[in-house]
């Protein structure tokens with residue numbers, strides 16, 4: 001028993017020391033981004049991304065999750081690299097019916113409780129607007145990027161992009177309610193090893209629409225296919 005405890009203690013000490021013992025990270029840089037409106041108010045949930053004109057960097061997608069919780073998508077805005085599989089577990093005790101008609105990923109997860117059998121693989125860059133066929137107000141976004149370098153701003157409007165190889169990049173921002181195209185937000189930035197660069201974006205958002213809404217169907221005639229089921233009861 002004592003030996004076991006000693007080993008446990010040793011393991012804990014090693015775990016604590018490991019970050020200090022591990023080799024120094026390879027020379028890479030980072031970028032501190034600040035996103036605010038024209039009055040200097042920070043804007044949260046903005047995706048800041050870096051693209052470079054050079055050879056496409058390797059993407060290392062790791063599985064992600066968007067919950068349905070209290071009849072909302074959580075997180076409401078998720079940025080992922082191309083090739084990411086996203087699971088859509090339903091944490092509510094009512095059924096959801098998640099779908100998207102966006103060109104970057106059309107899919108449908110018919111009425112379900114719990115976790116659908118297969119996650120959805122987001123295999124093309126672009127904005128994927130999520131909806132639920134039962135709950136009109138449920139709207140979410142998967143922003144699929146062809147770059148591994150991106151981050152989402154926190155409540156203070158700040159995002160930090162770490163582990164970016166030094167070089168010349170273009171920084172862009174995206175938010176579902178942003179006025180204008182993300183391509184037009186581009187700012188040239190230079191990432192230097194060990195010296196976090198800084199960039200500030202001033203972004204204008206369209207007013208938030210409250211109340212029941214459906215995600216835009218982007219011109220799809222299929223928008224008529226999903227007639228609303230008759231709503232009844234508390235769902």
Ligand SMILES: [Cu+2]
Nearest residue numbers: 096132134135
């Ligand atoms: Cu729903």
